[in-house]
Amino acid sequence: MEERRAGGFLVDARRRAELKYMKDMWTKLVRAVAKGLMVRSDSRQVKPGEAFVAVPGVGVDGAQYIPAALEQGAEWIVAVPGTVLPEGAQATLVEHENPRAALGSLAAAYFKTAEHGMHMVGVTGTNGKTTITYMLEHVLSANSHRVGVIGTVNCRWPGFSVDSSMTTPDCWKLHEIIANMAEAGVDTVVMEVSSHALDQDRVAGIAFDVAVLTNVTQDHLDYHKTMDAYFEAKARLFTELPRQAKACVINVDDSYGRRLAERCPESVTYGLEAAHQPSMMGQMQSCTSCGIHLRVEHGGQSWEIDSPLIGLYNAANLLAAQGAALALGVKPRGLKTLEDFHGVPGRLQRVPNEKGLHVFVDYAHTPDALENVLSCVRDLDFARVLAVFGCGGNRDRAKRPLMGEAVCRYADVAVLTSDNPRFEDPEAIMADARPGLTGCVQVIEKVDRREAIAAALGAMLPDDVLVIAGKGHENYQEVKGERHHFNDFEVVKEILGEAVTC
Numbered sequence: 001m002e003e004r005r006a007g008g009f010l011v012d013a014r015r016r017a018e019l020k021y022m023k024d025m026w027t028k029l030v031r032a033v034a035k036g037l038m039v040r041s042d043s044r045q046v047k048p049g050e051a052f053v054a055v056p057g058v059g060v061d062g063a064q065y066i067p068a069a070l071e072q073g074a075e076w077i078v079a080v081p082g083t084v085l086p087e088g089a090q091a092t093l094v095e096h097e098n099p100r101a102a103l104g105s106l107a108a109a110y111f112k113t114a115e116h117g118m119h120m121v122g123v124t125g126t127n128g129k130t131t132i133t134y135m136l137e138h139v140l141s142a143n144s145h146r147v148g149v150i151g152t153v154n155c156r157w158p159g160f161s162v163d164s165s166m167t168t169p170d171c172w173k174l175h176e177i178i179a180n181m182a183e184a185g186v187d188t189v190v191m192e193v194s195s196h197a198l199d200q201d202r203v204a205g206i207a208f209d210v211a212v213l214t215n216v217t218q219d220h221l222d223y224h225k226t227m228d229a230y231f232e233a234k235a236r237l238f239t240e241l242p243r244q245a246k247a248c249v250i251n252v253d254d255s256y257g258r259r260l261a262e263r264c265p266e267s268v269t270y271g272l273e274a275a276h277q278p279s280m281m282g283q284m285q286s287c288t289s290c291g292i293h294l295r296v297e298h299g300g301q302s303w304e305i306d307s308p309l310i311g312l313y314n315a316a317n318l319l320a321a322q323g324a325a326l327a328l329g330v331k332p333r334g335l336k337t338l339e340d341f342h343g344v345p346g347r348l349q350r351v352p353n354e355k356g357l358h359v360f361v362d363y364a365h366t367p368d369a370l371e372n373v374l375s376c377v378r379d380l381d382f383a384r385v386l387a388v389f390g391c392g393g394n395r396d397r398a399k400r401p402l403m404g405e406a407v408c409r410y411a412d413v414a415v416l417t418s419d420n421p422r423f424e425d426p427e428a429i430m431a432d433a434r435p436g437l438t439g440c441v442q443v444i445e446k447v448d449r450r451e452a453i454a455a456a457l458g459a460m461l462p463d464d465v466l467v468i469a470g471k472g473h474e475n476y477q478e479v480k481g482e483r484h485h486f487n488d489f490e491v492v493k494e495i496l497g498e499a500v501t502c
């Protein structure tokens with residue numbers, strides 16, 4: 001008994017010494033990185049002397065590339081506890097429970113992220129992130145902020161813009177972008193934070209001041225598996241906020257928003273339904289094809305906003321943007337500048353044409369987004385609603401019939417086609433969506449998106465409205481790993497035989 005206790009004590013002492021050693025090595029590594037040591041999470045990029053972080057990936061375990069990184073000359077390896085370096089390896093092994101988070105801390109050290117002193121705003125939720133970031137950019141810029149934006153469409157700041165390939169960039173890239181923004185004099189970064197990014201610690205090492213939740217509806221169950229897991233990934237943006245953060249801005253018209261607000265008692269809650277008792281209440285005065293007239297009550301004050309945007313969901317987006325702007329010190333009168341905000345590329349964007357057809361390009365690629373955008377145009381003064389839609393390949397399969405159902409509910413003519421098939425068979429994707437279209441008034445199916453758009457345009461009568469959903473601003477169609485140039489706006493103009501003017 002006595003011996004065993006002594007043995008246990010010895011083991012504990014050895015473990016304590018190991019832990020202290022690891023802590024010291026981690027501190028040494030962070031110092032070296034802060035002085036310019038480069039860190040890689042892809043073994044193929046490692047150069048002699050650099051550090052390699054072995055990320056347990058979604059597809060493969062980065063630990064299997066440790067030998068390759070060593071061969072490339074890595075002198076530091078960061079990996080999960082229990083990792084053993086190959087015999088004879090000269091590199092220093094630093095154990096870390098969460099290598100993805102370690103990468104964030106190292107990126108923050110390398111790019112001196114905390115020292116920039118910029119305001120950081122993170123926007124998450126299934127739909128509306130891009131829209132809200134554009135609104136925030138507009139209102140903050142009009143109120144003397146120099147704003148940088150990171151999101152689905154592009155990464156930009158005054159005088160600079162580069163197209164995005166992801167909604168939230170990878171961790172190292174993200175810290176690099178923020179450093180570039182700081183150098184360009186940006187004082188406020190507004191960024192979209194996807195659930196994938198939160199789950200994969202892509203925003204590790206970033207201290208958000210304001211976090212916004214739009215809504216949580218079905219998407220990405222291929223990745224998160226359950227709605228609860230999807231919600232919990234999004235909730236991390238709020239539950240992991242630093243103590244000095246300014247505000248959580250949460251949509252309580254959304255049931256997951258209400259659940260989140262219970263966990264964040266100090267939050268600014270927004271909504272259009274009095275029953276949900278939002279702290280920032282929006283009252284619709286009118287919502288027509290000319291725009292939204294919204295009255296807002298918050299903190300004992302009230303004001304009105306006349307926006308040219310259409311759709312009830314945009315009233316919610318306007319509330320979110322105002323909640324975040326107020327948290328950053330904009331005064332209610334400064335919010336009036338949102339009245340000059342005319343919309344986001346590829347979000348209910350009209351395609352002007354000489355024939356006078358009512359054609360819109362939109363980015364709805366979830367059941368809820370389709371429901372929102374199509375119910376919005378349904379309520380306007382058009383004769384019939386036509387909708388072109390498809391579902392992305394290698395994404396949530398379960399949402400496909402639900403997307404069909406949403407289209408069926410609001411469109412008189414449903415045109416089923418391809419979106420980005422990626423590595424899936426486009427016909428098989430369409431077959432997944434088809435059950436949702438049972439009972440539809442009229443269905444047209446064309447696997448080729450250009451032909452589908454042509455068929456929809458051909459079926460239009462003068463007072464009809466056509467929404468071409470799913471690809472919005474995208475300039476490509478992704479098939480088997482290749483992106484071919486494709487833009488819905490341009491395709492409409494080409495089919496109508498008109499020049500592209502905007």
Ligand SMILES: CC(=O)N[C@H]1[C@@H](OP(=O)(O)OP(=O)(O)OC[C@H]2O[C@@H](n3ccc(=O)[nH]c3=O)[C@H](O)[C@@H]2O)O[C@H](CO)[C@@H](O)[C@@H]1O[C@H](C)C(=O)N[C@@H](C)C(=O)N[C@H](CCC(=O)O)C(=O)O
Nearest residue numbers: 041042043055057058059060062065166167168170194196
């Ligand atoms: C399926 C998925 O989400 N994958 C993401 C994940 O990849 P991963 O790191 O787990 O990659 P992996 O292939 O398993 O490799 C594991 C590790 O081995 C390393 N490796 C690999 C090969 C090699 O030879 N040597 C080597 O070291 C890799 O560099 C990596 O570090 O983590 C990476 C780093 O954060 C992401 O870039 C990557 O996103 C891929 C490219 C992607 O397409 N993701 C999509 C689904 C996505 O994130 N979409 C959201 C949109 C959501 C929305 O808008 O609603 C987005 O934010 O864009």
Ligand SMILES: Nc1ncnc2c1ncn2[C@@H]1O[C@H](COP(=O)(O)OP(=O)(O)OP(=O)(O)O)[C@@H](O)[C@H]1O
Nearest residue numbers: 126127128129130131152313347363364369372373
């Ligand atoms: N608040 C909202 N609620 C529901 N649907 C919305 C809302 N805002 C926009 N939408 C719909 O969702 C589509 C996508 O909007 P947006 O690009 O702003 O969302 P996002 O969250 O950035 O999407 P992604 O996850 O692809 O980046 C719009 O084209 C519109 O159809």
Ligand SMILES: N[C@H](CCC[C@H](N)C(=O)O)C(=O)O
Nearest residue numbers: 365391392395419420470471
């Ligand atoms: N950020 C979203 C974009 C989807 C866009 C849509 N066009 C599609 O390909 O499904 C995603 O990666 O799921």
Ligand SMILES: [Mg+2]
Nearest residue numbers: 129130152192
């Ligand atoms: Mg987006």
